[in-house]
Amino acid sequence: MKVAVALSAGVDPISGRAAPVPSEIHAIGLAHQICESVIGVHVSVHAGADTTVLRDYAAYGLNQIIVLEGADVCATLSAWLHAHPDIAVLLTGQQACGGQDSGLVPFLVARRLGWAMVSDVAQVLQASAGDRTLDVLQARPRGVRRPAALPMPCVLGASARTGPVPDAVYAQARATPIVRELAATEAGHGHEAGGEERPWRARPKLLSGQPQGAAPAGGGSGKVLVGPPAAQAAREIVDYLRAIGLDL
Amino acid sequence: MTQRTRRNPFEDRARRRIAGSGRPRFTLRPMAAVAEVQRRRNPRAELARITVEGPAGRPRLVRGGQGGSTALRSPAQRVAQRIRVETPAMLVLAVPDLAEGRLSRFDRQILGAARLIADTAQGGVCVLCPPGLDEQAQTMLGDAGADRLCILPTDPADPERFASDIVAWVKQSGAAHLLLPESPDGADLARRVVAEGAFDFLGGIQAFSTRNVIAPCRASRRERVLTTLPIVMTLEEDRAAPYAGVAHDICQVDHVADTGAVGRVRLGAAMAADPASLPLAEAPFVAAAGNGVTDFTAFAAMVRALGATPGASRVVCDAGLMPRATQVGASGTVLDAVCYLAMGISGAPQHLQGIGRVEHIVAVNTDLHAAMIGRAGLAIIADAQEVMPALTDLLNQKGSNA
Numbered sequence: 001m002k003v004a005v006a007l008s009a010g011v012d013p014i015s016g017r018a019a020p021v022p023s024e025i026h027a028i029g030l031a032h033q034i035c036e037s038v039i040g041v042h043v044s045v046h047a048g049a050d051t052t053v054l055r056d057y058a059a060y061g062l063n064q065i066i067v068l069e070g071a072d073v074c075a076t077l078s079a080w081l082h083a084h085p086d087i088a089v090l091l092t093g094q095q096a097c098g099g100q101d102s103g104l105v106p107f108l109v110a111r112r113l114g115w116a117m118v119s120d121v122a123q124v125l126q127a128s129a130g131d132r133t134l135d136v137l138q139a140r141p142r143g144v145r146r147p148a149a150l151p152m153p154c155v156l157g158a159s160a161r162t163g164p165v166p167d168a169v170y171a172q173a174r175a176t177p178i179v180r181e182l183a184a185t186e187a188g189h190g191h192e193a194g195g196e197e198r199p200w201r202a203r204p205k206l207l208s209g210q211p212q213g214a215a216p217a218g219g220g221s222g223k224v225l226v227g228p229p230a231a232q233a234a235r236e237i238v239d240y241l242r243a244i245g246l247d248l
Numbered sequence: 249m250t251q252r253t254r255r256n257p258f259e260d261r262a263r264r265r266i267a268g269s270g271r272p273r274f275t276l277r278p279m280a281a282v283a284e285v286q287r288r289r290n291p292r293a294e295l296a297r298i299t300v301e302g303p304a305g306r307p308r309l310v311r312g313g314q315g316g317s318t319a320l321r322s323p324a325q326r327v328a329q330r331i332r333v334e335t336p337a338m339l340v341l342a343v344p345d346l347a348e349g350r351l352s353r354f355d356r357q358i359l360g361a362a363r364l365i366a367d368t369a370q371g372g373v374c375v376l377c378p379p380g381l382d383e384q385a386q387t388m389l390g391d392a393g394a395d396r397l398c399i400l401p402t403d404p405a406d407p408e409r410f411a412s413d414i415v416a417w418v419k420q421s422g423a424a425h426l427l428l429p430e431s432p433d434g435a436d437l438a439r440r441v442v443a444e445g446a447f448d449f450l451g452g453i454q455a456f457s458t459r460n461v462i463a464p465c466r467a468s469r470r471e472r473v474l475t476t477l478p479i480v481m482t483l484e485e486d487r488a489a490p491y492a493g494v495a496h497d498i499c500q501v502d503h504v505a506d507t508g509a510v511g512r513v514r515l516g517a518a519m520a521a522d523p524a525s526l527p528l529a530e531a532p533f534v535a536a537a538g539n540g541v542t543d544f545t546a547f548a549a550m551v552r553a554l555g556a557t558p559g560a561s562r563v564v565c566d567a568g569l570m571p572r573a574t575q576v577g578a579s580g581t582v583l584d585a586v587c588y589l590a591m592g593i594s595g596a597p598q599h600l601q602g603i604g605r606v607e608h609i610v611a612v613n614t615d616l617h618a619a620m621i622g623r624a625g626l627a628i629i630a631d632a633q634e635v636m637p638a639l640t641d642l643l644n645q646k647g648s649n650a
């Protein structure tokens with residue numbers, strides 16, 4: 001069984017320099033959980049993409065990196081996967097960091113190929129080549145995990161928040177062959193984001209993140225007990241925690 | 249009403265104006281003031297006319313002619329006052345998460361944004377929801393600004409099916425927009441819908457108005473501005489205000505027929521993680537020790553009994569009493585917890601930064617004037633060394649009883 005990891009030319013949000021996208025590193029980790037032979041696929045939309053980032057990705061354990069040249073990421077990627085029927089799983093990050101950053105690409109590729117898709121994957125539990133199914137765990141906020149089962153071939157989107165991070169090995173980064181391939185072209189999807197692009201301006205959130213429940217909003221005072229006996233204090237705490245819905 | 253003669257300065261000025269084009273010119277010739285007898289406004293009577301008692305018993309002012317009449321209303325009439333949009337000129341669909349059947353703050357914001365778009369064109373807001381919503385939940389949706397419901401026959405464990413039901417309904421109802429929260433489930437669903445229906449899309453919107461929507465792109469170093477709203481939009485949390493106007497009435501409930509189609513992806517039941525080994529940033533309930541804690545054996549026992557994830561202030565980590573990974577705050581971990589139990593923590597600004605998003609805080613401190621006490625929903629002014637064993641005992645005893 002072969003799996004492919006889709007790599008993007010990431011940009012560090014702080015420095016603006018080329019850097020791997022964390023969720024794509026998680027995707028490489030997930031690929032290792034599925035099988036041993038992992039191919040990285042990189043679609044370079046602009047010819048002559050920065051290969052130093054690809055070397056950074058390679059350090060996390062990629063057997064080979066194929067650079068596809070095409071105008072449309074989805075079209076090129078799905079055409080390449082069409083031509084390689086031995087690839088059962090495509091792993092992607094959650095969202096690019098440096099491009100449109102819409103998080104749409106894995107869904108569009110899955111749609112084009114007619115593959116199943118699960119996003120936000122934190123762990124691969126089991127990949128059975130026999131009946132061609134995958135069992136994965138989806139990351140949910142606050143450490144909650146949700147199991148998901150889907151048939152192969154499929155697209156898995158790695159979670160940005162948590163996920164396996166393989167060791168980065170410098171020797172591996174140097175050893176991985178990077179091959180350029182001219183991809184068969186398919187028509188684009190017409191998913192061009194319109195509108196105007198301009199420099200980023202941080203905007204404050206409309207409402208403060210302050211609670212509107214039992215806790216006071218904006219630093220007002222809640223219930224204060226001065227010098228209660230320890231037993232009473234303990235009971236008050238337990239009652240409060242139960243009242244806000246904790247299962248003690 | 250008085251019979252006093254009053255001058256109307258606007259009228260005086262208009263009479264002084266010399267007719268002609270171009271720059272306005274006025275004559276300074278003295279003129280006889282025109283005496284007028286006018287009624288004066290009675291602001292109190294006007295106020296009384298538009299005052300309506302709100303749902304929480306608070307008076308509110310209703311402008312735009314829908315307000316109360318001069319006669320006082322009976323309580324029953326007051327309750328019944330809801331806006332009805334029977335024949336909307338356009339439809340805005342909203343898909344709140346409705347986790348556990350509850351409308352969260354985020355869900356209300358999504359409905360608020362949908363209401364805002366709908367109100368620009370006398371439109372209606374239609375909420376897509378799974379079956380099994382009771383009467384109370386419907387009223388709640390109406391309060392949040394919904395006019396219609398569309399019940400989808402969808403199993404929440406089947407995201408592919410849910411997405412295709414939504415696409416079908418968007419096409420069938422001819423809705424202008426579809427709004428979803430950029431929450432884990434909402435983000436996934438929105439992208440499935442966009443891929444299947446090939447709709448225009450802008451995700452993760454951080455500035456929302458009816459004139460334009462803005463979302464970050466290129467590693468949040470640039471932003472994309474769309475001046476015509478796309479069909480499908482997902483909003484980040486706290487980027488739109490929840491609807492706060494007069495409640496709407498649910499005028500229509502549509503049921504989509506079950507086609508029996510089944511998607512390929514099956515989702516299981518969510519499982520909570522083991523709190524002790526959970527990364528701090530993901531933990532739902534954190535109990536933290538500060539400089540006021542000296543008995544760390546008792547602290548560890550209490551954390552275990554509570555089923556919490558252990559945290560600490562920087563002083564404690566610097567002293568090597570707790571591992572560095574447990575540090576909460578600006579130079580440690582920023583929490584995403586629901587509840588935070590602070591034992592002997594003063595609440596330095598750097599520490600409070602780490603708990604800015606936490607909803608419920610319990611503080612135990614000997615100092616009544618500590619900053620943490622001001623931030624807490626429940627504050628106990630007592631010695632942590634005495635409270636911790638008492639709490640452990642109480643929980644263990646209850647556990648053995650249950």
Ligand SMILES: Cc1cc2nc3c(=O)[nH]c(=O)nc-3n(C[C@H](O)[C@H](O)[C@H](O)COP(=O)(O)OP(=O)(O)OC[C@H]3O[C@@H](n4cnc5c(N)ncnc54)[C@H](O)[C@@H]3O)c2cc1C
Pocket residue numbers: 537538539540541560561562563564575576577578579580581591592593594595596597598599602612613614615618630631632633
């Ligand atoms: C650049 C910078 C970054 C920092 N980043 C962080 C950070 O990320 N996280 C962080 O925590 N700090 C951080 N700090 C340190 C921060 O400013 C405070 O020094 C620290 O948070 C104080 O920790 P504390 O509340 O545990 O200790 P103290 O301030 O010493 O408070 C101890 C509290 O315990 C109470 N107390 C004492 N005895 C008892 C008792 N027996 N029972 C109950 N209560 C008792 C006291 O009344 C007091 O309120 C940072 C500081 C700097 C300069």
